[in-house]
Amino acid sequence: KKTLKQTLFEKIKEHRPRTKRLLKEYGDVVVDQVTISQIIGGMRGLKSLVTDISYLDPDEGIRYRGFTLEEVIKGLPKPKGGDMPYVEGLFYLLLTGDIPNQEEVMTVVDEFSKRRIVPRYVYEVIDSFPCCSHPMAIFSTAILTLNRESVFNRQYHAGLNKKEYWDATYEDSLNLLAKLPEIAAYIYNKLYRQGPRIQSNPNLDMGANFAHMMGVAKPYDDVSRLHFIIHSDHESGNVSAHTGHLVASSLSDIYLSISAMINGLAGPLHGLANQEVLRWLQEVMDKMDNRVPTKEEMTQFVWDTLNSGQVIPGFGHAVLRKTDPRYMLQREFSLKHLPEDPIFKYADMLYQVVPDILKEHGKAKNPWPNVDAQSGVIQWHYGVTEYDFYTVLFGIGRSIGICANVIWDRALGYPLERPKSITTDMLEKIAGIK
Ligand code: NMX
Ligand code: MLT
Numbered sequence: 001k002k003t004l005k006q007t008l009f010e011k012i013k014e015h016r017p018r019t020k021r022l023l024k025e026y027g028d029v030v031v032d033q034v035t036i037s038q039i040i041g042g043m044r045g046l047k048s049l050v051t052d053i054s055y056l057d058p059d060e061g062i063r064y065r066g067f068t069l070e071e072v073i074k075g076l077p078k079p080k081g082g083d084m085p086y087v088e089g090l091f092y093l094l095l096t097g098d099i100p101n102q103e104e105v106m107t108v109v110d111e112f113s114k115r116r117i118v119p120r121y122v123y124e125v126i127d128s129f130p131c132c133s134h135p136m137a138i139f140s141t142a143i144l145t146l147n148r149e150s151v152f153n154r155q156y157h158a159g160l161n162k163k164e165y166w167d168a169t170y171e172d173s174l175n176l177l178a179k180l181p182e183i184a185a186y187i188y189n190k191l192y193r194q195g196p197r198i199q200s201n202p203n204l205d206m207g208a209n210f211a212h213m214m215g216v217a218k219p220y221d222d223v224s225r226l227h228f229i230i231h232s233d234h235e236s237g238n239v240s241a242h243t244g245h246l247v248a249s250s251l252s253d254i255y256l257s258i259s260a261m262i263n264g265l266a267g268p269l270h271g272l273a274n275q276e277v278l279r280w281l282q283e284v285m286d287k288m289d290n291r292v293p294t295k296e297e298m299t300q301f302v303w304d305t306l307n308s309g310q311v312i313p314g315f316g317h318a319v320l321r322k323t324d325p326r327y328m329l330q331r332e333f334s335l336k337h338l339p340e341d342p343i344f345k346y347a348d349m350l351y352q353v354v355p356d357i358l359k360e361h362g363k364a365k366n367p368w369p370n371v372d373a374q375s376g377v378i379q380w381h382y383g384v385t386e387y388d389f390y391t392v393l394f395g396i397g398r399s400i401g402i403c404a405n406v407i408w409d410r411a412l413g414y415p416l417e418r419p420k421s422i423t424t425d426m427l428e429k430i431a432g433i434k
Contacts, residue, residue, distance in 0.1 A: 233401025
């Protein structure tokens with residue numbers, strides 16, 4: 001019986017010559033050109049990163065290792081009685097490109113379970129945060145605190161061979177991923193519940209264990225599995241994935257890299273949009289005295305937000321040009337499990353009115369909803385109404401994809417990332433203005 005690590009090592013050995021050949025024999029082949037608007041405009045669309053873990057097509061949405069999200073959810077093994085697959089199976093898929101069987105998934109579930117215990121000092125750091133700290137700041141710091149455990153650091157300073165970097169990074173990644181649900185549940189309890197902490201259960205998979213520690217009944221285990229799976233990766237250029245890769249490229253360990261990516265995810269144009277959607281909807285609900293607004297009333301709220309120079313959270317995307325399939329999956333889940341939920345009705349009304357308004361507004365290149373327009377609605381329905389916490393949930397999922405990416409970065413020996421900058425004077429000269 002092969003372990004995930006052995007299977008991964010075989011894949012790495014197969015892959016290394018491909019990268020080596022591209023570099024050695026085709027290194028000068030031109031892939032893309034860069035324009036002034038791309039340089040000033042956040043490098044939008046510039047093909048300058050490589051990953052095999054996922055690919056984002058503007059019209060179709062994300063594929064993990066070539067599989068659509070529907071295929072991933074249908075194809076990965078599921079726990080008995082669950083509608084959603086094991087998150088641990090997704091990690092196997094992202095790392096190896098293979099859909100694992102039940103036995104293969106269970107070896108990863110066991111690995112996570114063995115590594116789940118969080119050192120006491122992490123709780124002490126969380127406990128010492130001042131009041132009103134945002135959960136993302138606490139989450140990022142808790143992860144950073146674990147940096148002293150890094151296997152990679154220890155081995156690097158003892159003279160680790162470059163070829164083995166991936167192995168130590170794999171160990172760090174598993175050690176970290178296994179602890180994230182427990183860290184997140186602890187933060188949640190400390191900030192919002194203050195009751196006795198529910199201890200983790202070593203016999204449960206990641207999604208079920210998280211639901212158990214949050215104290216939320218079924219189907220919140222499936223909600224957690226779905227949430228972690230669909231948020232795990234979105235190719236390499238988004239702020240969190242790119243930050244994780246960039247920081248790791250200086251050989252910072254996985255704790256430093258994941259903590260950094262969490263900080264990027266915490267911005268309102270990125271992962272924090274999921275909390276902003278709920279905050280926005282709550283404002284509307286307050287103004288409506290909890291009555292579902294008519295289409296005309298909702299249209300007015302959306303225009304008021306736009307006219308005051310703010311974005312409509314949960315809509316638009318830097319790459320996607322159609323409705324995000326992650327949004328659709330969550331909408332389908334909501335239609336099945338919470339069709340009568342008032343917040344769902346609000347969110348669904350937004351889906352009906354916002355795209356046409358954004359088209360008329362004429363700025364956003366993509367008027368359609370993204371993943372964040374729907375995720376908080378589901379959390380709210382199951383009693384997790386503290387929307388400041390929603391991006392932490394996104395962060396658990398995203399860590400899975402970024403760890404897989406960083407392990408492969410190390411396996412393929414990707415170098416320090418260091419693009420070149422130029423000055424505005426230089427750009428004006430290139431443009432022929434000066
Ligand atoms: N509401 C209002 N204006 C928008 C929106 C929106 N939802 N989306 C884009 N625009 C504006 C954007 O602010 C920009 O305005 P200006 O020219 O004045 O700077 C203009 O449309 C062109 O932007 P785009 O090229 O369409 O989008 P860009 O790639 O720059 O940004 C987002 C992408 C996702 C940051 C942007 O669509 C946005 O701010 N959406 C709302 C926040 C959100 O939902 N973020 C979550 C994205 C998913 N995630 O999890 O990360
Ligand atoms: C993500 O999941 O990272 C977001 O959709 C943002 C992006 O892909 O740019």
